[in-house]
Amino acid sequence: MTEFQPPGRLVTLADVAREAGVGESTVSRVLRNHGSYSKRAGERVAEAVARLGYVPNRLAGSLAGASTGTGTGLVGVVIPSLANVVFPDLLRGLTGALDGTGMQSVVGVSEYDAEREEALVAALLSWRPEALLLTGLEHTAGTVTLARASGVRVVEMIDTDGEGIDTVVGFSNRAAGQASARHLLARGYRRIGYCGHDPSADLRASKRLAGFEAALAEAGTALAEREIRPGRSSAASGRAGFEALIARRPGLDAVYFSNDDMALGGWFACLSLGLAVPERIALFGFNGLDFAEAMPQPLSTVRTPRLEIGRRAAACLTGTGPARIDLGFTLIEGATA
Amino acid sequence: MTEFQPPGRLVTLADVAREAGVGESTVSRVLRNHGSYSKRAGERVAEAVARLGYVPNRLAGSLAGASTGTGTGLVGVVIPSLANVVFPDLLRGLTGALDGTGMQSVVGVSEYDAEREEALVAALLSWRPEALLLTGLEHTAGTVTLARASGVRVVEMIDTDGEGIDTVVGFSNRAAGQASARHLLARGYRRIGYCGHDPSADLRASKRLAGFEAALAEAGTALAEREIRPGRSSAASGRAGFEALIARRPGLDAVYFSNDDMALGGWFACLSLGLAVPERIALFGFNGLDFAEAMPQPLSTVRTPRLEIGRRAAACLTGTGPARIDLGFTLIEGATA
DNA sequence: TTGAAAGCGCTAACAG
DNA sequence: CTGTTAGCGCTTTCAA
Numbered sequence: 001m002t003e004f005q006p007p008g009r010l011v012t013l014a015d016v017a018r019e020a021g022v023g024e025s026t027v028s029r030v031l032r033n034h035g036s037y038s039k040r041a042g043e044r045v046a047e048a049v050a051r052l053g054y055v056p057n058r059l060a061g062s063l064a065g066a067s068t069g070t071g072t073g074l075v076g077v078v079i080p081s082l083a084n085v086v087f088p089d090l091l092r093g094l095t096g097a098l099d100g101t102g103m104q105s106v107v108g109v110s111e112y113d114a115e116r117e118e119a120l121v122a123a124l125l126s127w128r129p130e131a132l133l134l135t136g137l138e139h140t141a142g143t144v145t146l147a148r149a150s151g152v153r154v155v156e157m158i159d160t161d162g163e164g165i166d167t168v169v170g171f172s173n174r175a176a177g178q179a180s181a182r183h184l185l186a187r188g189y190r191r192i193g194y195c196g197h198d199p200s201a202d203l204r205a206s207k208r209l210a211g212f213e214a215a216l217a218e219a220g221t222a223l224a225e226r227e228i229r230p231g232r233s234s235a236a237s238g239r240a241g242f243e244a245l246i247a248r249r250p251g252l253d254a255v256y257f258s259n260d261d262m263a264l265g266g267w268f269a270c271l272s273l274g275l276a277v278p279e280r281i282a283l284f285g286f287n288g289l290d291f292a293e294a295m296p297q298p299l300s301t302v303r304t305p306r307l308e309i310g311r312r313a314a315a316c317l318t319g320t321g322p323a324r325i326d327l328g329f330t331l332i333e334g335a336t337a
Numbered sequence: 338m339t340e341f342q343p344p345g346r347l348v349t350l351a352d353v354a355r356e357a358g359v360g361e362s363t364v365s366r367v368l369r370n371h372g373s374y375s376k377r378a379g380e381r382v383a384e385a386v387a388r389l390g391y392v393p394n395r396l397a398g399s400l401a402g403a404s405t406g407t408g409t410g411l412v413g414v415v416i417p418s419l420a421n422v423v424f425p426d427l428l429r430g431l432t433g434a435l436d437g438t439g440m441q442s443v444v445g446v447s448e449y450d451a452e453r454e455e456a457l458v459a460a461l462l463s464w465r466p467e468a469l470l471l472t473g474l475e476h477t478a479g480t481v482t483l484a485r486a487s488g489v490r491v492v493e494m495i496d497t498d499g500e501g502i503d504t505v506v507g508f509s510n511r512a513a514g515q516a517s518a519r520h521l522l523a524r525g526y527r528r529i530g531y532c533g534h535d536p537s538a539d540l541r542a543s544k545r546l547a548g549f550e551a552a553l554a555e556a557g558t559a560l561a562e563r564e565i566r567p568g569r570s571s572a573a574s575g576r577a578g579f580e581a582l583i584a585r586r587p588g589l590d591a592v593y594f595s596n597d598d599m600a601l602g603g604w605f606a607c608l609s610l611g612l613a614v615p616e617r618i619a620l621f622g623f624n625g626l627d628f629a630e631a632m633p634q635p636l637s638t639v640r641t642p643r644l645e646i647g648r649r650a651a652a653c654l655t656g657t658g659p660a661r662i663d664l665g666f667t668l669i670e671g672a673t674a
Numbered sequence: 675t676t677g678a679a680a681g682c683g684c685t686a687a688c689a690g
Numbered sequence: 691c692t693g694t695t696a697g698c699g700c701t702t703t704c705a706a
Contacts, residue, residue: 398685
């Protein structure tokens with residue numbers, strides 16, 4: 001298939017230089033279109049590259065360029081999970097914005113474990129990324145030390161409820177919880193239950209709940225009941241949780257879910273149990289996922305700017321100085337609450 | 338906070354060696370726990386590392402180790418999208434299996450564009466990964482050439498309907514389509530419609546449909562109607578597509594959807610329109626997503642081994658010789674068809 | 675416009 | 691067990 005005798009080792013820049021009959025530095029200049037070179041040199045190099053199927057070695061390139069500030073073009077990203085759409089969405093906004101800038105993200109998944117996050121940060125930093133994107137504001141002391149010492153820009157995404165290391169891009173989960181509670185209160189619901197997934201991992205869900213309860217307290221009331229399910233959120237978990245909740249406290253007139261997946265499960269349960277929504281019981285979610293608005297009764301929820309957070313985080317990489325960007329959220333007045 | 342004067346530049350292995358009062362190679366040996374060194378050397382190095390906050394530079398390490406076969410510990414991955422749960426699930430299986438092996442995946446998103454995939458492959462290969470994981474079997478000639486020339490193991494995930502470059506891990510989308518059709522036929526449905534998202538991008542959906550139609554043809558029948566929606570799949574798209582389909586052909590007795598998200602939208606439409614499922618009309622999806630079994634009527638669908646594909650792909654990285662692993666799929670007899 | 679040469683930070687022989 | 695030394699493949703002065 002190939003017309004030339006491939007060398008046992010991979011083709012190097014030196015091979016290209018020899019093939020093109022020019023010096024190595026000339027090849028380097030041509031390849032990066034940096035510095036000046038003759039048209040003829042450019043052509044010969046291009047030909048040689050094509051002929052040999054040369055693929056630059058960025059390990060070497062970045063190492064050599066490191067001394068003079070030429071970056072690796074890498075950005076290290078740590079997200080807690082891939083099982084919750086929120087984070088792929090975040091990555092989607094990020095990679096979309098990075099696309100064409102020549103930057104490449106390297107992502108690690110912490111599974112909501114701060115220790116693992118620290119290990120990932122250390123591993124990512126060893127590739128000398130130009131920036132570090134973390135999720136949330138809660139990290140181990142080691143993570144913070146590593147991040148600071150690395151000298152690279154650090155962007156913490158999603159959560160703005162607290163102090164950041166450097167730049168923070170997100171929204172207030174606490175405020176989202178408060179807004180949700182106020183909405184339910186304004187609609188007249190008073191016997192409100194909470195149905196959530198395991199909060200020990202998802203600190204942001206806890207912050208929402210805290211905000212929710214604070215708003216209830218402000219109004220002189222409180223959560224009538226709560227059901228916390230082990231494991232990650234899902235429609236199945238939401239369904240089971242709702243059923244448990246309503247069995248224990250049939251008098252509830254509204255349920256606040258830890259997110260839309262859980263709420264969908266709750267809605268499924270209402271359908272099965274023949275509970276009219278929202279007349280008999282109201283449902284409220286969080287995230288504003290795709291399916292929410294396609295439901296026969298659009299789900300009442302809070303839409304979060306997930307893609308935008310990713311995009312803005314990407315924009316911050318080149319930005320100057322620490323920033324604190326609150327992108328807010330949108331309360332969706334659906335038909336379930 | 339830090340107790341020592343940080344150098345302007347990042348701490349290097351040479352700094353650690355000086356601080357520990359040993360040679361550089363000793364530090365290297367200690368750090369990688371490779372070769373032998375005295376207990377005392379180990380301790381002194383560990384102290385120095387901690388004191389200086391040393392983070393190894395893997396660019397340099399991998400470059401130096403390259404000549405002797407020490408790899409980068411990187412695996413390049415290209416997926417078509419992050420917007421469809423399928424691919425994050427794939428990554429989840431993959432990173433889960435890679436976790437603890439010291440391997441780190443670097444992923445690129447092609448947005449279902451073969452040209453972009455080629456560019457990503459070239460970019461990823463420039464980091465000298467130890468393996469390349471691609472999605473599907475359809476690539477540009479350039480991608481194939483690059484992959485072959487790189488000399489690294491190539492694993493193509495998800496689709497087994499065709500020839501692979503090297504190793505293939507997945508299931509037959511065509512067979513999944515066939516199985517779905519046979520299920521509907523066996524249940525007595527004869528006026529079957531198809532509701533799908535844009536197939537120009539998602540070739541695997543097209544393969545499923547081809548299998549589906551082939552099975553219908555075998556039974557001497559054919560698709561009664563089809564509705565193809567532009568853009569990516571979603572419940573909203575499925576709902577709109579189903580409504581268009583049923584308006585055009587009210588006589589349909591079953592609808593095959595390009596995936597579960599679309600099918601969920603169809604089910605929502607049935608609820609809104611008051612069409613009894615499956616008595617008046619049956620619905621059939623694809624993927625076997627979480628929510629499918631939590632529905633009041635569990636969705637009839639085909640469950641795909643997404644996580645397992647990722648895991649097996651990871652396992653193949655160390656495997657020997659090309660392989661062709663068909664993980665199959667499971668037809669879920671839900672209550673909608 | 676170009677090539678020669680000196681590293682980038684690390685690993686891996688090779689002597690000691 | 692340990693230090694010295696020679697690169698890994700590339701970028702970047704610096705002269706020419």
